[in-house]
Amino acid sequence: MSALLDVKAVSVSFGGVKALSNVSFHVEEGEFLSLIGPNGAGKTTMLRAITGVVASQCTDIRLGDKTINNIPTHRRIQLGLALTHQIVRPFRSMTPLDNVALAVGHRRVRRILRAMFSVDRTLERHRAVELLELVGIEMHAHEPISQLPLGVLKRLEVARALALKPRLLLLDEPLAGLNHVEAGRLADTILRINRNGLTIVMIEHNLGEVLRVSRRLVVLDNGRKIADGLPSDVMRIPEVRAAYVGKEELNAAS
Amino acid sequence: MLIYEISLATVVCINIILAVGLNLITGYCGQISLGHAAFYGIGAYTTALMAKAGFPGPLNLLAAMLLTGAAGTLVGLTSLRVREDFLAITTMGVGFLFLGIVRQQESLLGGELGISSIPSFGLDKTAFLILVLVLAGLSAAFSFFLKKTWMGFAFEAVADDEDTARLVSIDVSSYKLAAFALGTALAGLAGGLYCYFARFIVPDDFGFITSISILSMVAVGGIGSVFGVIAGTTLLTLMPEFFRFVSDYKLFVYGALLFAVMRFAPNGLAGLVSAFFEKREIPAGGPS
Numbered sequence: 001m002s003a004l005l006d007v008k009a010v011s012v013s014f015g016g017v018k019a020l021s022n023v024s025f026h027v028e029e030g031e032f033l034s035l036i037g038p039n040g041a042g043k044t045t046m047l048r049a050i051t052g053v054v055a056s057q058c059t060d061i062r063l064g065d066k067t068i069n070n071i072p073t074h075r076r077i078q079l080g081l082a083l084t085h086q087i088v089r090p091f092r093s094m095t096p097l098d099n100v101a102l103a104v105g106h107r108r109v110r111r112i113l114r115a116m117f118s119v120d121r122t123l124e125r126h127r128a129v130e131l132l133e134l135v136g137i138e139m140h141a142h143e144p145i146s147q148l149p150l151g152v153l154k155r156l157e158v159a160r161a162l163a164l165k166p167r168l169l170l171l172d173e174p175l176a177g178l179n180h181v182e183a184g185r186l187a188d189t190i191l192r193i194n195r196n197g198l199t200i201v202m203i204e205h206n207l208g209e210v211l212r213v214s215r216r217l218v219v220l221d222n223g224r225k226i227a228d229g230l231p232s233d234v235m236r237i238p239e240v241r242a243a244y245v246g247k248e249e250l251n252a253a254s
Numbered sequence: 255m256l257i258y259e260i261s262l263a264t265v266v267c268i269n270i271i272l273a274v275g276l277n278l279i280t281g282y283c284g285q286i287s288l289g290h291a292a293f294y295g296i297g298a299y300t301t302a303l304m305a306k307a308g309f310p311g312p313l314n315l316l317a318a319m320l321l322t323g324a325a326g327t328l329v330g331l332t333s334l335r336v337r338e339d340f341l342a343i344t345t346m347g348v349g350f351l352f353l354g355i356v357r358q359q360e361s362l363l364g365g366e367l368g369i370s371s372i373p374s375f376g377l378d379k380t381a382f383l384i385l386v387l388v389l390a391g392l393s394a395a396f397s398f399f400l401k402k403t404w405m406g407f408a409f410e411a412v413a414d415d416e417d418t419a420r421l422v423s424i425d426v427s428s429y430k431l432a433a434f435a436l437g438t439a440l441a442g443l444a445g446g447l448y449c450y451f452a453r454f455i456v457p458d459d460f461g462f463i464t465s466i467s468i469l470s471m472v473a474v475g476g477i478g479s480v481f482g483v484i485a486g487t488t489l490l491t492l493m494p495e496f497f498r499f500v501s502d503y504k505l506f507v508y509g510a511l512l513f514a515v516m517r518f519a520p521n522g523l524a525g526l527v528s529a530f531f532e533k534r535e536i537p538a539g540g541p542s
Contacts, residue, residue: 053417077423091414102411106423108404112432115404164423 004029004199005168008060010049012042019045020056020223027168027201032194034210034231035203037220038243043203044086046220047170051083052076063168078110080167084157084174086203090145096156097141100128103163131159135189151182158186162193169193171202175209187213207244211235219243260379264451266491267383267390268444273471273487274393274480275440280469281478282397282406283433284413285333286342289349290468293438295460297322297445299356302369302455311375311450318446319439326438330431337416349465356457368456375450386447393440398480400436409433463505470508474515476524485523 005027012020020042027033035043049056052073061069068076091099102109104124109115132138135155140148148156154174161169174190175183187209194200194213204210210217210231217234219227221243227234234240276290297318304314332344356363363369375382400406411419412429419426449455467490475486490508494501519526 051421053420072425073420074423074425077421083421085418089415089418091411091418093410093414098407102407103422105404105407109408109424112405112425112428115408116400116432118404119399119402121404121407160422 002029006062010059011057012045012049012054018223023225025218025228027199030197030199032200032214033216034214035218041220042223043220044172047172051081082161082164082166083170084161084172086172088153088157090153090156092145095142097128100131100159100163101125103160104128106164131163135159150177168199173203175204175206183209260383262495264383264386266488267386268447269487269491270390270484271393271440271444272468273483274397275437276468277472277483278397279433279437282409283430285430287345288342288465289345290441291460291464292349292352293322293326293441294445295352296325297442298449298455299363301446301449302372305373315443315446318442322442323435323439327431327435330434333430334427349462353457353461370454372449372453394480467508470512474511474522476522479524482522482524
């Protein structure tokens, strides 16, 4: 196996606040890696640095054999990244079907002049329906976004990201806000997608699901990486337990 | 047709080209512009100067479109830096900058007195109206077509949520610039036609009030809808001609209409019409 994503020494500051300091990790081809840590640890910032939504300092981020930290977001997506948002951001003026169809047709909008003269959306819509079926929301394909519940929109985010045919899928809390059954079902879908060969990096607070589906964990706390390894090994590290459960409670327990 | 009706129809068609152009920028791509009249003016002054230098009409119109489109792309660069309210203020500033230049530049652009005795396009009034009508039809058809293309699809995404558009690999900057280039090129064409229609242009034809009037036409008709924009433009252009009161208080009426639309029917006439039909489709006793 070779590293599909290699992140070296990412630091991000917002004003005087260091959100990430000197974090490195890599993701193997085909791996399912979960990025965990308490609120404010810098997990979302890490994904945003990888996609280029926030600027990072003195870093080297590679996707495959290409350095991507110096190119704009849309180019990184074209090279094979896809991201789902923690707080859903569908295109509200479009139906769920068109949200996905636009992403399916991402090659058509790449060259602006070609986009100006291509009209047909049949193929893309057809593929979009398949993707909506994959995440189980095809019955909502034509409903207005404003009338859809969060569970559907969360899965729409995943369908839209998959539509880009990424090499690496970044998921930011895909299960948050879903009930137990919904979360389990979406986690199964994601796991199935990974088994079919797609590399996944997921941020998630639902530890039960994280431990069930991930092959490796990277733990962040206060903008630093404090652990990296197999889920069973990582969860035994006292520092990780302290970051998660809270130091006082751990002291009280011991 | 009488001379009066012919010139009225010509003005309506010119305004339709202007409004359809602004609709590409503001309606399709979501970039607000309060300086559209400046591009109308650039088209008119380019045409006037070239016509006086003896170049043929069709060439002048083409040059007006290209030059204005280039200027529009340049101004569009600001939309990559600033958004929404700040873009509105910046484009408004561009409008005043244009006015300042044409007012002060006397030797070439005629200063406050503008440019007069512009040569004719070479068509009589009826034939010129037909030309303008055809061009307005083509502009509307083009923008209707554009909405159906993948470019229109991408514009929709940019207007909806820029950051998310980037995440589906859309090159947001290029699409914004394309919207500015196309929309302002249409304004340039409208300016050239106006120049040949009036054969006398002054800076005030292209002032802030004109920008706001065009925006009112687009907003009242329904931002984003081609048919709505055509209806809104026709209505707002003809109103002052038919009602003495509107003519006396034109700005007041436009302002009130703009406010009423924004407050009560943000999708304009087009939105009202489609809401009316949707309501009729729901059977009696349906969801409330």
